[in-house]
Amino acid sequence: MKILISIEHPAWAHQFKYIIKKLEEDGHRVKVLAVDKDRDLELLDIFNIKYEVISNSAGKNILEKAFIFLFTTIGIFIKSLKFKPDIFIGRASPMIAINSLLFGKPHIIFEDTERATISLFFCKLFSTLIITPKSFFKNLGKKQMRVDTYKEIFYLHKNYFTPDGSILRELRLPAGAKFVIIRFVAWDASHDIGKKGLLLATKHRLINELGKTQKVFISSESKLPAEFEKYQLNISPEKIHHILYYASLVITEGASVASESAVLGTHAIYVNPLTAGTTNEQESKYNLVHNFFKKDSIQKDAIGKALELINKENLWEDGKKKREILLKDKFDPVKWMVWLIENYPDSAKIMRQNPDFVEGFK
Numbered sequence: 442m443k444i445l446i447s448i449e450h451p452a453w454a455h456q457f458k459y460i461i462k463k464l465e466e467d468g469h470r471v472k473v474l475a476v477d478k479d480r481d482l483e484l485l486d487i488f489n490i491k492y493e494v495i496s497n498s499a500g501k502n503i504l505e506k507a508f509i510f511l512f513t514t515i516g517i518f519i520k521s522l523k524f525k526p527d528i529f530i531g532r533a534s535p536m537i538a539i540n541s542l543l544f545g546k547p548h549i550i551f552e553d554t555e556r557a558t559i560s561l562f563f564c565k566l567f568s569t570l571i572i573t574p575k576s577f578f579k580n581l582g583k584k585q586m587r588v589d590t591y592k593e594i595f596y597l598h599k600n601y602f603t604p605d606g607s608i609l610r611e612l613r614l615p616a617g618a619k620f621v622i623i624r625f626v627a628w629d630a631s632h633d634i635g636k637k638g639l640l641l642a643t644k645h646r647l648i649n650e651l652g653k654t655q656k657v658f659i660s661s662e663s664k665l666p667a668e669f670e671k672y673q674l675n676i677s678p679e680k681i682h683h684i685l686y687y688a689s690l691v692i693t694e695g696a697s698v699a700s701e702s703a704v705l706g707t708h709a710i711y712v713n714p715l716t717a718g719t720t721n722e723q724e725s726k727y728n729l730v731h732n733f734f735k736k737d738s739i740q741k742d743a744i745g746k747a748l749e750l751i752n753k754e755n756l757w758e759d760g761k762k763k764r765e766i767l768l769k770d771k772f773d774p775v776k777w778m779v780w781l782i783e784n785y786p787d788s789a790k791i792m793r794q795n796p797d798f799v800e801g802f803k
Contacts, residue, residue, distance in 0.1 A: 689707075
């Protein structure tokens with residue numbers, strides 16, 4: 442089988458790296474097309490995944506994104522003419538969805554971002570199967586299939602992820618050191634336009650307050666202001682999850698990092714006006730994420746919650762106990778999705794008739 446996938450964000454590289462490898466191990470040909478965004482090409486190189494670049498940017502504004510949308514759609518069409526894929530897979534990429542229609546081939550996606558409105562609009566029109574977590578709060582119609590897992594479990598399930606304590610030495614931290622990670626996003630995704638997270642004054646206060654008892658590291662999608670550079674987390678991008686695992690607490694503007702932290706058993710504070718079904722469930726069901734969506738709460742209440750959490754005894758250990766409960770509830774989505782792709786469309790029919798079939802992949 443010939444399978445085509447696009448990687449348009451670092452999170453996509455993480456999510457599909459094991460699926461790509463397992464499909465190739467099963468004898469399938471997988472062509473990976475990549476958009477250069479936030480070090481995703483670096484990750485693909487580290488994962489030893491071959492790829493072809495179809496765009497050197499994801500765009501910073503609506504006009505740039507519109508031009509890149511057209512340019513990339515044509516580029517995928519040309520690549521597909523030569524490759525002749527039997528199936529398209531990945532996330533909610535409108536460029537891939539359109540090409541799946543043009544070539545008359547199935548398009549299977551796993552999507553967890555409710556606010557990816559434009560991408561989901563095209564996928565609802567042209568994709569064949571839209572898989573979402575059960576916690577996804579949008580109804581996408583008859584093409585949607587809900588399953589009880591998260592995208593982060595594709596790469597952070599115990600079958601694939603083992604924490605490496607040597608990362609602490611790399612950061613010159615002693616074993617058992619208490620530190621927090623603060624994550625800033627670039628706010629340049631299509632669903633981020635017009636939105637804001639932490640204000641500069643709030644960032645200063647957050648760093649100063651947490652820094653009284655914790656070592657502070659900042660991870661940022663965009664260049665940090667000069668006054669924050671001393672907090673910059675300087676590690677190879679594939680090591681970020683080991684850092685998140687050992688952190689006392691994570692404060693993040695990005696839903697993926699909040700969810701990654703929860704799956705790793707690290708308490709997280711998510712500060713973003715965009716709600717996410719995944720992080721909502723991770724708060725209400727597992728008490729691993731604390732969501733702050735309203736403007737005043739983002740700038741004020743989030744700091745109070747952060748200080749409350751880091752002053753709790755055994756916070757790190759309690760998080761790891763909650764992780765065990767979370768992972769016991771979910772299943773291994775890698776094995777399941779490989780089975781789904783290899784046996785499509787019969788596999789989709791089986792899932793529609795018996796949604797509990799996924800229990801066999803725990």
